[in-house]
Amino acid sequence: MTALTRFPRFFVTSPSACPYLPGRQERKIFTELNGAHAGELNDALGRIGFRRSQSVAYRPSCVGCNACLSVRVVTGEFRPNATQRKLIRRHSDLEVTACRPWATEEQYQLLRRYLSARHPGGGMTMMDETDYADMVEQSPVSTYVIEYREPAERGGELVGACITDQQADGLSMIYSFFAADRPERQGLGNLIIMDHIVRARNAGLPYVYLGYWVKGSERMAYKTRYRPMEVLGPKGWSRLEEDAAAPVAEKQPAFA
Structure with a gap:
Protein backbone atom coordinates (compact mmCIF):
# COMPACT_ATOMS: atom_id res chain seq x y z
CA MET A 1 0.00 0.00 0.00
CA SER A 70 -23.28 5.32 11.46
CA VAL A 71 -25.41 2.18 11.59
CA ARG A 72 -25.09 -1.30 10.12
CA VAL A 73 -27.28 -4.41 10.18
CA VAL A 74 -25.81 -7.67 11.50
CA THR A 75 -26.82 -9.88 8.58
CA GLY A 76 -26.23 -13.29 10.12
CA GLU A 77 -28.72 -12.63 12.91
CA PHE A 78 -31.43 -10.68 11.08
CA ARG A 79 -34.82 -12.38 11.11
CA PRO A 80 -37.73 -10.57 9.40
CA ASN A 81 -40.77 -9.94 11.55
CA ALA A 82 -44.33 -10.74 10.47
CA THR A 83 -44.79 -7.41 8.67
CA GLN A 84 -41.50 -7.77 6.84
CA ARG A 85 -42.28 -11.36 5.81
CA LYS A 86 -45.60 -10.17 4.39
CA LEU A 87 -43.78 -7.48 2.42
CA ILE A 88 -41.32 -10.03 1.01
CA ARG A 89 -44.20 -12.24 -0.15
CA ARG A 90 -46.01 -9.29 -1.72
CA HIS A 91 -43.03 -8.42 -3.91
CA SER A 92 -41.71 -11.94 -4.48
CA ASP A 93 -42.54 -11.68 -8.20
CA LEU A 94 -39.98 -8.94 -8.82
CA GLU A 95 -36.97 -9.83 -10.95
CA VAL A 96 -33.71 -8.66 -9.37
CA THR A 97 -30.47 -8.14 -11.31
CA ALA A 98 -27.03 -6.94 -10.21
CA CYS A 99 -25.75 -4.67 -12.99
CA ARG A 100 -22.37 -3.09 -13.57
CA PRO A 101 -22.31 0.63 -12.66
CA TRP A 102 -23.57 2.06 -15.93
CA ALA A 103 -26.27 4.76 -15.82
CA THR A 104 -29.34 4.34 -18.02
CA GLU A 105 -32.14 6.67 -19.06
CA GLU A 106 -34.63 4.30 -17.45
CA GLN A 107 -32.85 4.57 -14.10
CA TYR A 108 -32.67 8.35 -14.35
CA GLN A 109 -36.38 8.69 -15.08
CA LEU A 110 -37.20 6.46 -12.11
CA LEU A 111 -34.96 8.63 -9.93
CA ARG A 112 -36.83 11.76 -11.06
CA ARG A 113 -40.16 10.15 -10.19
CA TYR A 114 -38.84 9.11 -6.79
CA LEU A 115 -37.46 12.56 -5.95
CA SER A 116 -40.69 14.21 -7.07
CA ALA A 117 -42.74 11.93 -4.80
CA ARG A 118 -40.48 11.75 -1.74
CA HIS A 119 -38.10 14.75 -1.79
CA PRO A 120 -39.72 17.46 -3.93
CA GLY A 121 -37.74 20.29 -2.33
CA GLY A 122 -34.40 18.50 -2.05
CA GLY A 123 -31.18 19.51 -3.75
CA MET A 124 -31.05 16.32 -5.82
CA THR A 125 -34.10 17.42 -7.82
CA MET A 126 -31.73 19.64 -9.81
CA MET A 127 -29.71 16.65 -11.04
CA ASP A 128 -29.60 16.19 -14.81
CA GLU A 129 -28.62 13.05 -16.74
CA THR A 130 -24.91 13.89 -16.54
CA ASP A 131 -25.08 14.37 -12.77
CA TYR A 132 -26.80 11.02 -12.39
CA ALA A 133 -24.26 9.30 -14.64
CA ASP A 134 -21.45 10.74 -12.50
CA MET A 135 -23.13 9.45 -9.32
CA VAL A 136 -23.29 5.93 -10.74
CA GLU A 137 -20.18 5.63 -12.89
CA GLN A 138 -17.54 7.63 -11.04
CA SER A 139 -16.70 4.88 -8.58
CA PRO A 140 -13.13 3.73 -7.89
CA VAL A 141 -14.37 0.72 -5.88
CA SER A 142 -16.45 -2.41 -6.47
CA THR A 143 -19.89 -0.98 -7.24
CA TYR A 144 -23.13 -2.38 -8.67
CA VAL A 145 -26.58 -1.08 -9.52
CA ILE A 146 -29.17 -3.55 -8.23
CA GLU A 147 -32.31 -3.33 -10.36
CA TYR A 148 -35.80 -4.47 -9.32
CA ARG A 149 -38.23 -5.06 -12.19
CA GLU A 150 -41.77 -6.17 -12.81
CA PRO A 151 -41.94 -9.71 -14.24
CA ALA A 152 -41.08 -9.92 -17.94
CA GLU A 153 -44.59 -11.09 -18.81
CA ARG A 154 -45.90 -7.83 -17.32
CA GLY A 155 -43.53 -5.60 -19.27
CA GLY A 156 -40.43 -5.71 -17.07
CA GLU A 157 -40.77 -2.11 -15.86
CA LEU A 158 -37.99 -0.89 -13.58
CA VAL A 159 -39.56 -0.14 -10.17
CA GLY A 160 -36.51 0.05 -7.92
CA ALA A 161 -32.74 0.46 -7.98
CA CYS A 162 -29.88 0.76 -5.51
CA ILE A 163 -26.29 1.89 -6.03
CA THR A 164 -24.34 -0.52 -3.84
CA ASP A 165 -20.67 -0.97 -2.92
CA GLN A 166 -19.29 -4.37 -1.99
CA GLN A 167 -16.78 -3.88 0.80
CA ALA A 168 -14.58 -6.40 2.56
CA ASP A 169 -17.00 -6.79 5.48
CA GLY A 170 -20.35 -5.98 3.93
CA LEU A 171 -22.55 -4.19 1.45
CA SER A 172 -22.83 -0.42 1.63
CA MET A 173 -26.10 0.96 0.29
CA ILE A 174 -25.00 4.23 -1.30
CA TYR A 175 -28.38 5.38 -2.64
CA SER A 176 -31.67 3.65 -3.37
CA PHE A 177 -34.74 4.91 -5.23
CA PHE A 178 -37.98 3.33 -6.33
CA ALA A 179 -41.49 3.83 -7.72
CA ALA A 180 -42.96 5.61 -4.71
CA ASP A 181 -45.95 6.59 -6.87
CA ARG A 182 -47.14 2.99 -7.31
CA PRO A 183 -49.64 2.16 -4.50
CA GLU A 184 -49.58 -1.55 -5.38
CA ARG A 185 -45.80 -1.54 -4.79
CA GLN A 186 -45.78 0.04 -1.36
CA GLY A 187 -42.77 -0.84 0.79
CA LEU A 188 -40.21 -1.11 -2.00
CA GLY A 189 -37.62 0.80 0.00
CA ASN A 190 -37.89 -1.68 2.86
CA LEU A 191 -37.79 -4.60 0.44
CA ILE A 192 -34.55 -3.31 -1.12
CA ILE A 193 -32.90 -3.21 2.31
CA MET A 194 -34.01 -6.75 3.15
CA ASP A 195 -32.82 -8.01 -0.22
CA HIS A 196 -29.38 -6.55 0.53
CA ILE A 197 -29.34 -8.21 3.94
CA VAL A 198 -30.06 -11.59 2.34
CA ARG A 199 -27.43 -11.01 -0.38
CA ALA A 200 -24.78 -10.07 2.16
CA ARG A 201 -25.59 -12.99 4.45
CA ASN A 202 -25.48 -15.49 1.57
CA ALA A 203 -22.09 -14.08 0.57
CA GLY A 204 -20.73 -14.44 4.11
CA LEU A 205 -20.58 -10.67 4.57
CA PRO A 206 -21.46 -9.78 8.17
CA TYR A 207 -22.91 -6.30 7.65
CA VAL A 208 -25.12 -4.07 5.54
CA TYR A 209 -24.18 -0.42 6.02
CA LEU A 210 -27.21 1.89 5.97
CA GLY A 211 -25.39 5.20 6.33
CA TYR A 212 -26.29 7.64 9.09
CA TRP A 213 -29.09 7.53 11.62
CA VAL A 214 -30.25 10.58 13.57
CA LYS A 215 -32.23 9.75 16.69
CA GLY A 216 -35.50 11.66 16.67
CA SER A 217 -35.42 12.32 12.92
CA GLU A 218 -38.59 10.97 11.31
CA ARG A 219 -36.79 10.67 7.97
CA MET A 220 -34.27 8.28 9.55
CA ALA A 221 -36.58 6.20 11.74
CA TYR A 222 -36.99 3.40 9.18
CA LYS A 223 -33.36 2.35 9.59
CA THR A 224 -33.94 0.98 13.08
CA ARG A 225 -36.47 -1.59 11.84
CA TYR A 226 -33.67 -3.99 10.94
CA ARG A 227 -32.34 -5.66 14.06
CA PRO A 228 -29.86 -6.55 15.33
CA MET A 229 -28.20 -3.28 14.44
CA GLU A 230 -24.86 -1.83 15.45
CA VAL A 231 -24.15 1.86 15.94
CA LEU A 232 -20.75 3.53 15.85
CA GLY A 233 -19.88 5.53 18.96
CA PRO A 234 -16.75 6.96 20.58
CA LYS A 235 -15.74 3.48 21.80
CA GLY A 236 -16.42 1.72 18.50
CA TRP A 237 -19.34 -0.34 17.24
CA SER A 238 -21.93 -1.58 19.73
CA ARG A 239 -25.40 -3.11 19.58
CA LEU A 240 -28.31 -0.72 19.38
CA GLU A 241 -30.22 -3.62 20.89
CA GLU A 242 -28.89 -6.87 22.33
CA ASP A 243 -29.72 -10.08 20.40
CA ALA A 244 -28.54 -13.68 20.44
CA ALA A 245 -25.63 -14.44 18.11
CA ALA A 246 -25.98 -16.61 15.02
CA PRO A 247 -23.32 -18.10 12.75
CA VAL A 248 -22.33 -16.39 9.49
CA ALA A 249 -22.19 -18.45 6.29
CA GLU A 250 -19.00 -19.11 4.34
CA LYS A 251 -18.15 -16.20 2.07
CA GLN A 252 -19.49 -16.26 -1.49
CA PRO A 253 -19.70 -13.49 -4.11
CA ALA A 254 -22.60 -11.13 -3.33
CA PHE A 255 -23.20 -10.33 -6.97
CA ALA A 256 -22.69 -13.62 -8.77
Missing part, protein backbone atom coordinates in the same frame (compact mmCIF):
# COMPACT_ATOMS: atom_id res chain seq x y z
CA THR A 2 1.38 3.40 -0.97
CA ALA A 3 2.16 6.15 1.53
CA LEU A 4 -0.59 8.28 -0.03
CA THR A 5 -3.12 5.54 0.69
CA ARG A 6 -1.82 4.88 4.19
CA PHE A 7 -1.82 8.60 5.02
CA PRO A 8 -4.57 10.23 2.94
CA ARG A 9 -5.08 13.97 2.99
CA PHE A 10 -8.33 15.11 4.61
CA PHE A 11 -10.27 18.29 4.00
CA VAL A 12 -13.21 19.99 5.74
CA THR A 13 -16.19 21.63 4.05
CA SER A 14 -17.62 25.00 5.01
CA PRO A 15 -20.66 24.88 7.32
CA SER A 16 -24.09 24.69 5.68
CA ALA A 17 -27.68 24.19 6.84
CA CYS A 18 -28.30 20.77 8.38
CA PRO A 19 -30.87 18.79 6.35
CA TYR A 20 -31.98 16.75 9.38
CA LEU A 21 -32.09 19.00 12.45
CA PRO A 22 -33.64 22.48 12.13
CA GLY A 23 -31.48 25.38 13.21
CA ARG A 24 -28.21 23.47 13.06
CA GLN A 25 -25.34 23.48 10.61
CA GLU A 26 -23.45 20.57 9.13
CA ARG A 27 -19.82 20.19 8.19
CA LYS A 28 -18.07 17.24 6.58
CA ILE A 29 -14.55 15.88 6.55
CA PHE A 30 -13.56 14.13 3.33
CA THR A 31 -10.75 12.60 1.33
CA GLU A 32 -10.28 11.42 -2.24
CA LEU A 33 -10.46 7.77 -3.23
CA ASN A 34 -8.11 7.09 -6.11
CA GLY A 35 -5.31 4.83 -7.22
CA ALA A 36 -4.83 1.09 -7.03
CA HIS A 37 -5.69 0.91 -3.33
CA ALA A 38 -8.87 2.99 -3.38
CA GLY A 39 -10.94 -0.06 -2.41
CA GLU A 40 -8.78 -0.85 0.61
CA LEU A 41 -8.94 2.76 1.77
CA ASN A 42 -12.71 2.84 1.31
CA ASP A 43 -13.08 -0.38 3.33
CA ALA A 44 -10.96 1.01 6.17
CA LEU A 45 -12.78 4.33 6.23
CA GLY A 46 -16.17 2.61 6.05
CA ARG A 47 -15.38 0.79 9.28
CA ILE A 48 -14.94 4.14 11.05
CA GLY A 49 -18.09 5.76 9.74
CA PHE A 50 -17.21 7.20 6.35
CA ARG A 51 -19.52 7.03 3.34
CA ARG A 52 -18.65 7.13 -0.35
CA SER A 53 -19.94 9.64 -2.90
CA GLN A 54 -18.38 9.16 -6.35
CA SER A 55 -14.61 9.29 -5.73
CA VAL A 56 -14.84 10.88 -2.28
CA ALA A 57 -15.19 9.35 1.18
CA TYR A 58 -16.79 11.62 3.79
CA ARG A 59 -18.31 11.70 7.25
CA PRO A 60 -19.97 14.39 9.39
CA SER A 61 -17.64 16.62 11.39
CA CYS A 62 -20.05 19.12 12.87
CA VAL A 63 -19.05 21.59 15.56
CA GLY A 64 -20.85 20.82 18.82
CA CYS A 65 -23.04 18.07 17.38
CA ASN A 66 -22.61 14.31 16.93
CA ALA A 67 -26.23 13.39 16.20
CA CYS A 68 -25.41 11.56 12.95
CA LEU A 69 -24.49 7.99 13.87
Whole structure:
Protein backbone atom coordinates (compact mmCIF):
# COMPACT_ATOMS: atom_id res chain seq x y z
CA MET A 1 0.00 0.00 0.00
CA THR A 2 1.38 3.40 -0.97
CA ALA A 3 2.16 6.15 1.53
CA LEU A 4 -0.59 8.28 -0.03
CA THR A 5 -3.12 5.54 0.69
CA ARG A 6 -1.82 4.88 4.19
CA PHE A 7 -1.82 8.60 5.02
CA PRO A 8 -4.57 10.23 2.94
CA ARG A 9 -5.08 13.97 2.99
CA PHE A 10 -8.33 15.11 4.61
CA PHE A 11 -10.27 18.29 4.00
CA VAL A 12 -13.21 19.99 5.74
CA THR A 13 -16.19 21.63 4.05
CA SER A 14 -17.62 25.00 5.01
CA PRO A 15 -20.66 24.88 7.32
CA SER A 16 -24.09 24.69 5.68
CA ALA A 17 -27.68 24.19 6.84
CA CYS A 18 -28.30 20.77 8.38
CA PRO A 19 -30.87 18.79 6.35
CA TYR A 20 -31.98 16.75 9.38
CA LEU A 21 -32.09 19.00 12.45
CA PRO A 22 -33.64 22.48 12.13
CA GLY A 23 -31.48 25.38 13.21
CA ARG A 24 -28.21 23.47 13.06
CA GLN A 25 -25.34 23.48 10.61
CA GLU A 26 -23.45 20.57 9.13
CA ARG A 27 -19.82 20.19 8.19
CA LYS A 28 -18.07 17.24 6.58
CA ILE A 29 -14.55 15.88 6.55
CA PHE A 30 -13.56 14.13 3.33
CA THR A 31 -10.75 12.60 1.33
CA GLU A 32 -10.28 11.42 -2.24
CA LEU A 33 -10.46 7.77 -3.23
CA ASN A 34 -8.11 7.09 -6.11
CA GLY A 35 -5.31 4.83 -7.22
CA ALA A 36 -4.83 1.09 -7.03
CA HIS A 37 -5.69 0.91 -3.33
CA ALA A 38 -8.87 2.99 -3.38
CA GLY A 39 -10.94 -0.06 -2.41
CA GLU A 40 -8.78 -0.85 0.61
CA LEU A 41 -8.94 2.76 1.77
CA ASN A 42 -12.71 2.84 1.31
CA ASP A 43 -13.08 -0.38 3.33
CA ALA A 44 -10.96 1.01 6.17
CA LEU A 45 -12.78 4.33 6.23
CA GLY A 46 -16.17 2.61 6.05
CA ARG A 47 -15.38 0.79 9.28
CA ILE A 48 -14.94 4.14 11.05
CA GLY A 49 -18.09 5.76 9.74
CA PHE A 50 -17.21 7.20 6.35
CA ARG A 51 -19.52 7.03 3.34
CA ARG A 52 -18.65 7.13 -0.35
CA SER A 53 -19.94 9.64 -2.90
CA GLN A 54 -18.38 9.16 -6.35
CA SER A 55 -14.61 9.29 -5.73
CA VAL A 56 -14.84 10.88 -2.28
CA ALA A 57 -15.19 9.35 1.18
CA TYR A 58 -16.79 11.62 3.79
CA ARG A 59 -18.31 11.70 7.25
CA PRO A 60 -19.97 14.39 9.39
CA SER A 61 -17.64 16.62 11.39
CA CYS A 62 -20.05 19.12 12.87
CA VAL A 63 -19.05 21.59 15.56
CA GLY A 64 -20.85 20.82 18.82
CA CYS A 65 -23.04 18.07 17.38
CA ASN A 66 -22.61 14.31 16.93
CA ALA A 67 -26.23 13.39 16.20
CA CYS A 68 -25.41 11.56 12.95
CA LEU A 69 -24.49 7.99 13.87
CA SER A 70 -23.28 5.32 11.46
CA VAL A 71 -25.41 2.18 11.59
CA ARG A 72 -25.09 -1.30 10.12
CA VAL A 73 -27.28 -4.41 10.18
CA VAL A 74 -25.81 -7.67 11.50
CA THR A 75 -26.82 -9.88 8.58
CA GLY A 76 -26.23 -13.29 10.12
CA GLU A 77 -28.72 -12.63 12.91
CA PHE A 78 -31.43 -10.68 11.08
CA ARG A 79 -34.82 -12.38 11.11
CA PRO A 80 -37.73 -10.57 9.40
CA ASN A 81 -40.77 -9.94 11.55
CA ALA A 82 -44.33 -10.74 10.47
CA THR A 83 -44.79 -7.41 8.67
CA GLN A 84 -41.50 -7.77 6.84
CA ARG A 85 -42.28 -11.36 5.81
CA LYS A 86 -45.60 -10.17 4.39
CA LEU A 87 -43.78 -7.48 2.42
CA ILE A 88 -41.32 -10.03 1.01
CA ARG A 89 -44.20 -12.24 -0.15
CA ARG A 90 -46.01 -9.29 -1.72
CA HIS A 91 -43.03 -8.42 -3.91
CA SER A 92 -41.71 -11.94 -4.48
CA ASP A 93 -42.54 -11.68 -8.20
CA LEU A 94 -39.98 -8.94 -8.82
CA GLU A 95 -36.97 -9.83 -10.95
CA VAL A 96 -33.71 -8.66 -9.37
CA THR A 97 -30.47 -8.14 -11.31
CA ALA A 98 -27.03 -6.94 -10.21
CA CYS A 99 -25.75 -4.67 -12.99
CA ARG A 100 -22.37 -3.09 -13.57
CA PRO A 101 -22.31 0.63 -12.66
CA TRP A 102 -23.57 2.06 -15.93
CA ALA A 103 -26.27 4.76 -15.82
CA THR A 104 -29.34 4.34 -18.02
CA GLU A 105 -32.14 6.67 -19.06
CA GLU A 106 -34.63 4.30 -17.45
CA GLN A 107 -32.85 4.57 -14.10
CA TYR A 108 -32.67 8.35 -14.35
CA GLN A 109 -36.38 8.69 -15.08
CA LEU A 110 -37.20 6.46 -12.11
CA LEU A 111 -34.96 8.63 -9.93
CA ARG A 112 -36.83 11.76 -11.06
CA ARG A 113 -40.16 10.15 -10.19
CA TYR A 114 -38.84 9.11 -6.79
CA LEU A 115 -37.46 12.56 -5.95
CA SER A 116 -40.69 14.21 -7.07
CA ALA A 117 -42.74 11.93 -4.80
CA ARG A 118 -40.48 11.75 -1.74
CA HIS A 119 -38.10 14.75 -1.79
CA PRO A 120 -39.72 17.46 -3.93
CA GLY A 121 -37.74 20.29 -2.33
CA GLY A 122 -34.40 18.50 -2.05
CA GLY A 123 -31.18 19.51 -3.75
CA MET A 124 -31.05 16.32 -5.82
CA THR A 125 -34.10 17.42 -7.82
CA MET A 126 -31.73 19.64 -9.81
CA MET A 127 -29.71 16.65 -11.04
CA ASP A 128 -29.60 16.19 -14.81
CA GLU A 129 -28.62 13.05 -16.74
CA THR A 130 -24.91 13.89 -16.54
CA ASP A 131 -25.08 14.37 -12.77
CA TYR A 132 -26.80 11.02 -12.39
CA ALA A 133 -24.26 9.30 -14.64
CA ASP A 134 -21.45 10.74 -12.50
CA MET A 135 -23.13 9.45 -9.32
CA VAL A 136 -23.29 5.93 -10.74
CA GLU A 137 -20.18 5.63 -12.89
CA GLN A 138 -17.54 7.63 -11.04
CA SER A 139 -16.70 4.88 -8.58
CA PRO A 140 -13.13 3.73 -7.89
CA VAL A 141 -14.37 0.72 -5.88
CA SER A 142 -16.45 -2.41 -6.47
CA THR A 143 -19.89 -0.98 -7.24
CA TYR A 144 -23.13 -2.38 -8.67
CA VAL A 145 -26.58 -1.08 -9.52
CA ILE A 146 -29.17 -3.55 -8.23
CA GLU A 147 -32.31 -3.33 -10.36
CA TYR A 148 -35.80 -4.47 -9.32
CA ARG A 149 -38.23 -5.06 -12.19
CA GLU A 150 -41.77 -6.17 -12.81
CA PRO A 151 -41.94 -9.71 -14.24
CA ALA A 152 -41.08 -9.92 -17.94
CA GLU A 153 -44.59 -11.09 -18.81
CA ARG A 154 -45.90 -7.83 -17.32
CA GLY A 155 -43.53 -5.60 -19.27
CA GLY A 156 -40.43 -5.71 -17.07
CA GLU A 157 -40.77 -2.11 -15.86
CA LEU A 158 -37.99 -0.89 -13.58
CA VAL A 159 -39.56 -0.14 -10.17
CA GLY A 160 -36.51 0.05 -7.92
CA ALA A 161 -32.74 0.46 -7.98
CA CYS A 162 -29.88 0.76 -5.51
CA ILE A 163 -26.29 1.89 -6.03
CA THR A 164 -24.34 -0.52 -3.84
CA ASP A 165 -20.67 -0.97 -2.92
CA GLN A 166 -19.29 -4.37 -1.99
CA GLN A 167 -16.78 -3.88 0.80
CA ALA A 168 -14.58 -6.40 2.56
CA ASP A 169 -17.00 -6.79 5.48
CA GLY A 170 -20.35 -5.98 3.93
CA LEU A 171 -22.55 -4.19 1.45
CA SER A 172 -22.83 -0.42 1.63
CA MET A 173 -26.10 0.96 0.29
CA ILE A 174 -25.00 4.23 -1.30
CA TYR A 175 -28.38 5.38 -2.64
CA SER A 176 -31.67 3.65 -3.37
CA PHE A 177 -34.74 4.91 -5.23
CA PHE A 178 -37.98 3.33 -6.33
CA ALA A 179 -41.49 3.83 -7.72
CA ALA A 180 -42.96 5.61 -4.71
CA ASP A 181 -45.95 6.59 -6.87
CA ARG A 182 -47.14 2.99 -7.31
CA PRO A 183 -49.64 2.16 -4.50
CA GLU A 184 -49.58 -1.55 -5.38
CA ARG A 185 -45.80 -1.54 -4.79
CA GLN A 186 -45.78 0.04 -1.36
CA GLY A 187 -42.77 -0.84 0.79
CA LEU A 188 -40.21 -1.11 -2.00
CA GLY A 189 -37.62 0.80 0.00
CA ASN A 190 -37.89 -1.68 2.86
CA LEU A 191 -37.79 -4.60 0.44
CA ILE A 192 -34.55 -3.31 -1.12
CA ILE A 193 -32.90 -3.21 2.31
CA MET A 194 -34.01 -6.75 3.15
CA ASP A 195 -32.82 -8.01 -0.22
CA HIS A 196 -29.38 -6.55 0.53
CA ILE A 197 -29.34 -8.21 3.94
CA VAL A 198 -30.06 -11.59 2.34
CA ARG A 199 -27.43 -11.01 -0.38
CA ALA A 200 -24.78 -10.07 2.16
CA ARG A 201 -25.59 -12.99 4.45
CA ASN A 202 -25.48 -15.49 1.57
CA ALA A 203 -22.09 -14.08 0.57
CA GLY A 204 -20.73 -14.44 4.11
CA LEU A 205 -20.58 -10.67 4.57
CA PRO A 206 -21.46 -9.78 8.17
CA TYR A 207 -22.91 -6.30 7.65
CA VAL A 208 -25.12 -4.07 5.54
CA TYR A 209 -24.18 -0.42 6.02
CA LEU A 210 -27.21 1.89 5.97
CA GLY A 211 -25.39 5.20 6.33
CA TYR A 212 -26.29 7.64 9.09
CA TRP A 213 -29.09 7.53 11.62
CA VAL A 214 -30.25 10.58 13.57
CA LYS A 215 -32.23 9.75 16.69
CA GLY A 216 -35.50 11.66 16.67
CA SER A 217 -35.42 12.32 12.92
CA GLU A 218 -38.59 10.97 11.31
CA ARG A 219 -36.79 10.67 7.97
CA MET A 220 -34.27 8.28 9.55
CA ALA A 221 -36.58 6.20 11.74
CA TYR A 222 -36.99 3.40 9.18
CA LYS A 223 -33.36 2.35 9.59
CA THR A 224 -33.94 0.98 13.08
CA ARG A 225 -36.47 -1.59 11.84
CA TYR A 226 -33.67 -3.99 10.94
CA ARG A 227 -32.34 -5.66 14.06
CA PRO A 228 -29.86 -6.55 15.33
CA MET A 229 -28.20 -3.28 14.44
CA GLU A 230 -24.86 -1.83 15.45
CA VAL A 231 -24.15 1.86 15.94
CA LEU A 232 -20.75 3.53 15.85
CA GLY A 233 -19.88 5.53 18.96
CA PRO A 234 -16.75 6.96 20.58
CA LYS A 235 -15.74 3.48 21.80
CA GLY A 236 -16.42 1.72 18.50
CA TRP A 237 -19.34 -0.34 17.24
CA SER A 238 -21.93 -1.58 19.73
CA ARG A 239 -25.40 -3.11 19.58
CA LEU A 240 -28.31 -0.72 19.38
CA GLU A 241 -30.22 -3.62 20.89
CA GLU A 242 -28.89 -6.87 22.33
CA ASP A 243 -29.72 -10.08 20.40
CA ALA A 244 -28.54 -13.68 20.44
CA ALA A 245 -25.63 -14.44 18.11
CA ALA A 246 -25.98 -16.61 15.02
CA PRO A 247 -23.32 -18.10 12.75
CA VAL A 248 -22.33 -16.39 9.49
CA ALA A 249 -22.19 -18.45 6.29
CA GLU A 250 -19.00 -19.11 4.34
CA LYS A 251 -18.15 -16.20 2.07
CA GLN A 252 -19.49 -16.26 -1.49
CA PRO A 253 -19.70 -13.49 -4.11
CA ALA A 254 -22.60 -11.13 -3.33
CA PHE A 255 -23.20 -10.33 -6.97
CA ALA A 256 -22.69 -13.62 -8.77
